[in-house]
Amino acid sequence: MPGLVQRDFSVYEDGVKQTIRLFTSDPFPLSAAVIVDTGMSDTALRKVNQTFAALQGAFSSFDELALYTYSNTVRKATDFTAINPRLDGVLQQIKQERGATGGVPVVGGPINSGPTINGLPADQSRGVANTPTRTSHVLNDAILAAALDLGKRDPTRRKLVFIISDGQELGSTASYNDVLKVLLSRNIAVYAVAVDAAAIPGVRTVEKIHLPRFGTSNILPKYVSATAGQLFPEFSRPAIESAYAELTREARNQYTIGYMTRATPSSSYRTVDVRIDQAGLKVYAKDGYYPLPPGR
Numbered sequence: 001m002p003g004l005v006q007r008d009f010s011v012y013e014d015g016v017k018q019t020i021r022l023f024t025s026d027p028f029p030l031s032a033a034v035i036v037d038t039g040m041s042d043t044a045l046r047k048v049n050q051t052f053a054a055l056q057g058a059f060s061s062f063d064e065l066a067l068y069t070y071s072n073t074v075r076k077a078t079d080f081t082a083i084n085p086r087l088d089g090v091l092q093q094i095k096q097e098r099g100a101t102g103g104v105p106v107v108g109g110p111i112n113s114g115p116t117i118n119g120l121p122a123d124q125s126r127g128v129a130n131t132p133t134r135t136s137h138v139l140n141d142a143i144l145a146a147a148l149d150l151g152k153r154d155p156t157r158r159k160l161v162f163i164i165s166d167g168q169e170l171g172s173t174a175s176y177n178d179v180l181k182v183l184l185s186r187n188i189a190v191y192a193v194a195v196d197a198a199a200i201p202g203v204r205t206v207e208k209i210h211l212p213r214f215g216t217s218n219i220l221p222k223y224v225s226a227t228a229g230q231l232f233p234e235f236s237r238p239a240i241e242s243a244y245a246e247l248t249r250e251a252r253n254q255y256t257i258g259y260m261t262r263a264t265p266s267s268s269y270r271t272v273d274v275r276i277d278q279a280g281l282k283v284y285a286k287d288g289y290y291p292l293p294p295g296r
Helices: 042-049 052-057 085-095 139-150 176-185 220-227 237-252
Strands: 009-013 020-024 030-037 064-070 074-081 158-165 188-194 231-233 256-259 270-276
Touching: 009 020, 009 256, 030 139, 030 237, 042 237, 052 085, 052 237, 064 085, 064 139, 074 085, 074 139, 139 158, 139 176, 139 188, 158 220, 158 237, 176 188, 176 220, 188 220, 188 237, 220 231, 231 237
Parallel strands: 030 064, 030 158, 158 188, 188 231
Antiparallel strands: 009 270, 020 256, 064 074
Protein backbone atom coordinates (compact mmCIF):
# COMPACT_ATOMS: atom_id res chain seq x y z
CA MET A 1 0.00 0.00 0.00
CA PRO A 2 1.97 3.05 -1.20
CA GLY A 3 1.72 6.59 0.16
CA LEU A 4 1.77 5.91 3.90
CA VAL A 5 3.95 8.10 6.14
CA GLN A 6 5.55 7.70 9.55
CA ARG A 7 2.69 9.25 11.48
CA ASP A 8 0.35 6.56 10.14
CA PHE A 9 2.19 3.91 12.20
CA SER A 10 2.63 3.12 15.88
CA VAL A 11 4.98 0.47 17.27
CA TYR A 12 4.72 -1.23 20.66
CA GLU A 13 7.30 -3.52 22.25
CA ASP A 14 6.00 -5.67 25.11
CA GLY A 15 2.99 -3.34 25.22
CA VAL A 16 5.03 -0.13 25.53
CA LYS A 17 4.81 2.45 22.74
CA GLN A 18 8.16 3.16 21.10
CA THR A 19 9.58 6.27 19.46
CA ILE A 20 10.08 5.64 15.75
CA ARG A 21 13.58 6.72 14.72
CA LEU A 22 13.75 5.21 11.23
CA PHE A 23 11.07 5.15 8.58
CA THR A 24 11.53 4.44 4.90
CA SER A 25 9.76 2.78 1.99
CA ASP A 26 12.93 2.57 -0.10
CA PRO A 27 13.63 -0.89 -1.56
CA PHE A 28 16.48 -2.88 -0.06
CA PRO A 29 18.89 -5.25 -1.81
CA LEU A 30 18.22 -8.85 -0.87
CA SER A 31 20.37 -11.56 0.66
CA ALA A 32 18.37 -14.67 -0.18
CA ALA A 33 19.04 -18.25 0.84
CA VAL A 34 17.19 -20.28 -1.79
CA ILE A 35 16.30 -23.78 -0.59
CA VAL A 36 15.05 -26.45 -3.01
CA ASP A 37 13.34 -29.49 -1.56
CA THR A 38 14.63 -32.46 -3.61
CA GLY A 39 12.69 -34.94 -1.47
CA MET A 40 9.28 -33.98 -2.87
CA SER A 41 7.60 -36.19 -5.46
CA ASP A 42 9.55 -36.65 -8.68
CA THR A 43 6.69 -35.15 -10.72
CA ALA A 44 6.69 -31.98 -8.61
CA LEU A 45 10.49 -31.69 -8.60
CA ARG A 46 10.68 -32.00 -12.38
CA LYS A 47 8.15 -29.19 -12.65
CA VAL A 48 10.16 -27.00 -10.26
CA ASN A 49 13.41 -27.76 -12.11
CA GLN A 50 11.96 -26.20 -15.25
CA THR A 51 11.39 -22.87 -13.49
CA PHE A 52 14.98 -22.07 -12.57
CA ALA A 53 15.42 -19.51 -15.36
CA ALA A 54 12.48 -17.55 -13.95
CA LEU A 55 13.96 -17.91 -10.47
CA GLN A 56 17.16 -16.18 -11.54
CA GLY A 57 15.22 -13.51 -13.42
CA ALA A 58 13.28 -12.59 -10.28
CA PHE A 59 16.41 -11.22 -8.60
CA SER A 60 18.33 -8.08 -9.51
CA SER A 61 22.03 -7.49 -10.01
CA PHE A 62 22.13 -5.89 -6.55
CA ASP A 63 20.91 -9.06 -4.82
CA GLU A 64 22.96 -12.03 -3.65
CA LEU A 65 21.88 -15.67 -3.50
CA ALA A 66 23.07 -18.86 -1.88
CA LEU A 67 21.60 -22.21 -2.94
CA TYR A 68 20.77 -25.17 -0.71
CA THR A 69 19.07 -28.50 -1.34
CA TYR A 70 17.74 -31.00 1.14
CA SER A 71 16.03 -34.35 1.45
CA ASN A 72 17.62 -36.82 3.88
CA THR A 73 20.48 -34.34 4.42
CA VAL A 74 21.22 -30.68 3.72
CA ARG A 75 23.63 -29.67 0.97
CA LYS A 76 24.95 -26.17 0.37
CA ALA A 77 25.29 -25.95 -3.39
CA THR A 78 26.86 -22.48 -3.54
CA ASP A 79 27.77 -19.64 -1.19
CA PHE A 80 26.28 -16.15 -1.54
CA THR A 81 26.95 -14.68 -4.94
CA ALA A 82 25.37 -12.35 -7.49
CA ILE A 83 23.48 -13.74 -10.47
CA ASN A 84 26.22 -14.99 -12.81
CA PRO A 85 27.05 -17.91 -15.14
CA ARG A 86 28.48 -19.94 -12.24
CA LEU A 87 25.14 -19.76 -10.42
CA ASP A 88 23.40 -20.88 -13.60
CA GLY A 89 25.72 -23.89 -13.75
CA VAL A 90 24.83 -24.90 -10.20
CA LEU A 91 21.12 -24.67 -10.99
CA GLN A 92 21.67 -26.87 -14.04
CA GLN A 93 23.28 -29.47 -11.77
CA ILE A 94 20.30 -29.36 -9.41
CA LYS A 95 18.08 -30.02 -12.42
CA GLN A 96 19.59 -33.49 -12.66
CA GLU A 97 18.32 -34.50 -9.22
CA ARG A 98 15.24 -36.68 -9.00
CA GLY A 99 12.55 -36.70 -6.35
CA ALA A 100 10.70 -39.46 -4.55
CA THR A 101 8.82 -41.96 -6.71
CA GLY A 102 6.41 -42.99 -3.97
CA GLY A 103 5.27 -46.47 -3.18
CA VAL A 104 5.37 -48.60 -0.08
CA PRO A 105 8.56 -50.45 0.88
CA VAL A 106 8.34 -54.21 0.34
CA VAL A 107 8.79 -55.82 3.76
CA GLY A 108 7.32 -59.25 3.13
CA GLY A 109 5.75 -61.60 0.63
CA PRO A 110 7.37 -63.63 -2.15
CA ILE A 111 9.29 -60.68 -3.62
CA ASN A 112 11.24 -60.12 -0.41
CA SER A 113 11.14 -63.48 1.35
CA GLY A 114 13.86 -65.40 -0.49
CA PRO A 115 13.77 -69.14 -1.23
CA THR A 116 11.69 -71.39 1.04
CA ILE A 117 11.35 -75.12 1.71
CA ASN A 118 7.92 -76.28 2.91
CA GLY A 119 7.05 -72.68 3.72
CA LEU A 120 10.20 -72.08 5.81
CA PRO A 121 13.30 -70.06 4.87
CA ALA A 122 15.84 -72.19 3.05
CA ASP A 123 18.56 -70.96 5.40
CA GLN A 124 16.83 -70.94 8.79
CA SER A 125 20.00 -69.81 10.57
CA ARG A 126 19.78 -66.45 8.81
CA GLY A 127 16.05 -65.84 8.69
CA VAL A 128 14.56 -62.97 6.69
CA ALA A 129 15.49 -59.36 7.48
CA ASN A 130 12.63 -57.00 6.73
CA THR A 131 14.18 -53.59 7.38
CA PRO A 132 12.90 -50.88 5.03
CA THR A 133 15.16 -47.88 4.59
CA ARG A 134 14.13 -44.96 6.79
CA THR A 135 13.54 -41.77 4.83
CA SER A 136 13.98 -38.28 6.23
CA HIS A 137 12.84 -34.86 5.09
CA VAL A 138 14.96 -32.44 7.12
CA LEU A 139 13.25 -29.12 6.43
CA ASN A 140 14.10 -27.68 9.87
CA ASP A 141 17.78 -28.47 9.43
CA ALA A 142 17.81 -26.86 5.97
CA ILE A 143 16.23 -23.61 7.19
CA LEU A 144 18.62 -23.54 10.17
CA ALA A 145 21.70 -23.92 7.96
CA ALA A 146 20.48 -21.12 5.70
CA ALA A 147 19.58 -18.85 8.64
CA LEU A 148 22.99 -19.23 10.29
CA ASP A 149 24.69 -18.24 7.03
CA LEU A 150 22.30 -15.34 6.46
CA GLY A 151 23.07 -14.02 9.93
CA LYS A 152 26.62 -13.29 8.77
CA ARG A 153 25.59 -11.17 5.78
CA ASP A 154 25.66 -7.35 5.62
CA PRO A 155 23.05 -5.97 8.06
CA THR A 156 22.02 -3.30 5.53
CA ARG A 157 20.48 -5.99 3.32
CA ARG A 158 17.02 -7.50 3.72
CA LYS A 159 17.51 -11.15 4.60
CA LEU A 160 15.16 -13.91 3.61
CA VAL A 161 14.90 -17.65 3.31
CA PHE A 162 13.22 -18.51 0.01
CA ILE A 163 12.10 -22.14 0.11
CA ILE A 164 10.48 -24.22 -2.62
CA SER A 165 9.02 -27.24 -0.85
CA ASP A 166 6.05 -29.46 -0.07
CA GLY A 167 6.44 -28.40 3.58
CA GLN A 168 6.93 -31.87 5.05
CA GLU A 169 9.29 -32.29 8.02
CA LEU A 170 10.69 -35.62 9.19
CA GLY A 171 13.85 -36.46 11.07
CA SER A 172 15.56 -33.08 11.55
CA THR A 173 18.00 -32.66 14.40
CA ALA A 174 16.76 -29.08 14.97
CA SER A 175 13.26 -28.39 16.27
CA TYR A 176 10.88 -25.80 14.85
CA ASN A 177 11.21 -23.65 17.99
CA ASP A 178 15.01 -23.74 17.84
CA VAL A 179 15.04 -22.66 14.19
CA LEU A 180 12.44 -19.95 14.75
CA LYS A 181 14.54 -18.42 17.52
CA VAL A 182 17.50 -18.13 15.12
CA LEU A 183 15.31 -16.55 12.44
CA LEU A 184 13.77 -13.99 14.79
CA SER A 185 17.05 -13.06 16.46
CA ARG A 186 18.64 -12.33 13.07
CA ASN A 187 15.70 -10.54 11.45
CA ILE A 188 15.17 -13.16 8.72
CA ALA A 189 11.82 -13.64 6.99
CA VAL A 190 10.70 -16.91 5.40
CA TYR A 191 9.04 -16.80 1.98
CA ALA A 192 7.75 -20.04 0.56
CA VAL A 193 6.50 -21.42 -2.73
CA ALA A 194 4.40 -24.37 -1.58
CA VAL A 195 4.17 -27.08 -4.23
CA ASP A 196 2.85 -30.61 -4.58
CA ALA A 197 0.63 -31.60 -1.62
CA ALA A 198 1.20 -28.24 0.13
CA ALA A 199 -0.32 -26.16 -2.68
CA ILE A 200 -3.89 -25.16 -1.84
CA PRO A 201 -5.67 -22.95 -4.39
CA GLY A 202 -6.84 -19.58 -3.11
CA VAL A 203 -4.54 -19.39 -0.07
CA ARG A 204 -2.06 -16.57 -0.68
CA THR A 205 -1.41 -14.82 2.62
CA VAL A 206 -0.96 -16.82 5.80
CA GLU A 207 -3.14 -15.47 8.58
CA LYS A 208 -2.35 -16.09 12.24
CA ILE A 209 -4.90 -18.90 12.42
CA HIS A 210 -4.96 -22.59 11.67
CA LEU A 211 -5.34 -23.20 7.93
CA PRO A 212 -7.79 -26.03 7.16
CA ARG A 213 -6.42 -28.87 5.02
CA PHE A 214 -2.81 -27.82 5.44
CA GLY A 215 -2.44 -30.48 8.11
CA THR A 216 0.01 -30.60 10.96
CA SER A 217 2.86 -32.07 8.90
CA ASN A 218 3.19 -29.00 6.65
CA ILE A 219 5.09 -26.43 8.72
CA LEU A 220 5.67 -23.81 6.02
CA PRO A 221 2.65 -21.72 7.16
CA LYS A 222 4.05 -21.61 10.71
CA TYR A 223 7.43 -20.29 9.57
CA VAL A 224 5.89 -17.77 7.19
CA SER A 225 3.39 -16.41 9.69
CA ALA A 226 5.90 -16.11 12.55
CA THR A 227 8.47 -14.21 10.46
CA ALA A 228 6.04 -11.97 8.50
CA GLY A 229 6.88 -13.61 5.19
CA GLN A 230 4.55 -14.73 2.41
CA LEU A 231 3.25 -18.07 1.20
CA PHE A 232 2.61 -18.79 -2.48
CA PRO A 233 0.89 -22.17 -3.02
CA GLU A 234 1.17 -23.04 -6.70
CA PHE A 235 0.51 -26.17 -8.77
CA SER A 236 1.47 -25.29 -12.33
CA ARG A 237 4.83 -24.32 -13.78
CA PRO A 238 3.59 -20.86 -14.99
CA ALA A 239 2.12 -20.13 -11.57
CA ILE A 240 5.37 -21.09 -9.83
CA GLU A 241 7.33 -18.81 -12.17
CA SER A 242 4.94 -15.91 -11.49
CA ALA A 243 5.27 -16.53 -7.76
CA TYR A 244 9.04 -15.96 -7.93
CA ALA A 245 8.61 -12.44 -9.28
CA GLU A 246 5.82 -11.58 -6.85
CA LEU A 247 7.76 -12.97 -3.91
CA THR A 248 10.88 -10.90 -4.56
CA ARG A 249 8.75 -7.79 -5.18
CA GLU A 250 6.99 -8.30 -1.84
CA ALA A 251 10.27 -8.90 -0.03
CA ARG A 252 12.04 -5.90 -1.56
CA ASN A 253 9.28 -3.30 -1.27
CA GLN A 254 8.20 -2.88 2.33
CA TYR A 255 7.92 -0.18 4.95
CA THR A 256 10.95 -0.34 7.21
CA ILE A 257 10.39 1.01 10.72
CA GLY A 258 13.12 1.25 13.34
CA TYR A 259 13.27 2.15 17.01
CA MET A 260 15.83 1.93 19.81
CA THR A 261 15.03 -0.86 22.24
CA ARG A 262 16.18 -0.99 25.82
CA ALA A 263 19.81 -2.04 26.01
CA THR A 264 19.48 -4.78 28.62
CA PRO A 265 20.69 -8.15 27.28
CA SER A 266 18.01 -10.79 27.42
CA SER A 267 17.28 -14.25 26.04
CA SER A 268 13.54 -13.84 26.46
CA TYR A 269 11.13 -13.20 23.62
CA ARG A 270 9.96 -9.63 23.08
CA THR A 271 6.61 -8.96 21.41
CA VAL A 272 6.22 -6.35 18.69
CA ASP A 273 2.86 -4.85 17.75
CA VAL A 274 2.73 -2.61 14.66
CA ARG A 275 -0.48 -0.63 14.27
CA ILE A 276 -1.79 1.45 11.39
CA ASP A 277 -4.01 4.53 11.73
CA GLN A 278 -5.87 3.93 8.48
CA ALA A 279 -9.26 2.25 8.23
CA GLY A 280 -9.51 -0.89 6.14
CA LEU A 281 -5.79 -1.72 6.16
CA LYS A 282 -4.11 -4.73 7.75
CA VAL A 283 -0.50 -4.82 8.93
CA TYR A 284 1.71 -7.82 8.21
CA ALA A 285 4.71 -7.73 10.53
CA LYS A 286 6.54 -10.19 12.71
CA ASP A 287 5.06 -10.77 16.16
CA GLY A 288 8.34 -10.28 18.00
CA TYR A 289 12.01 -11.18 18.21
CA TYR A 290 14.80 -12.57 20.38
CA PRO A 291 17.50 -9.94 21.13
CA LEU A 292 21.04 -11.00 20.39
CA PRO A 293 23.71 -10.42 23.05
CA PRO A 294 25.90 -7.31 22.50
CA GLY A 295 28.46 -7.73 19.75
CA ARG A 296 26.59 -10.53 17.99
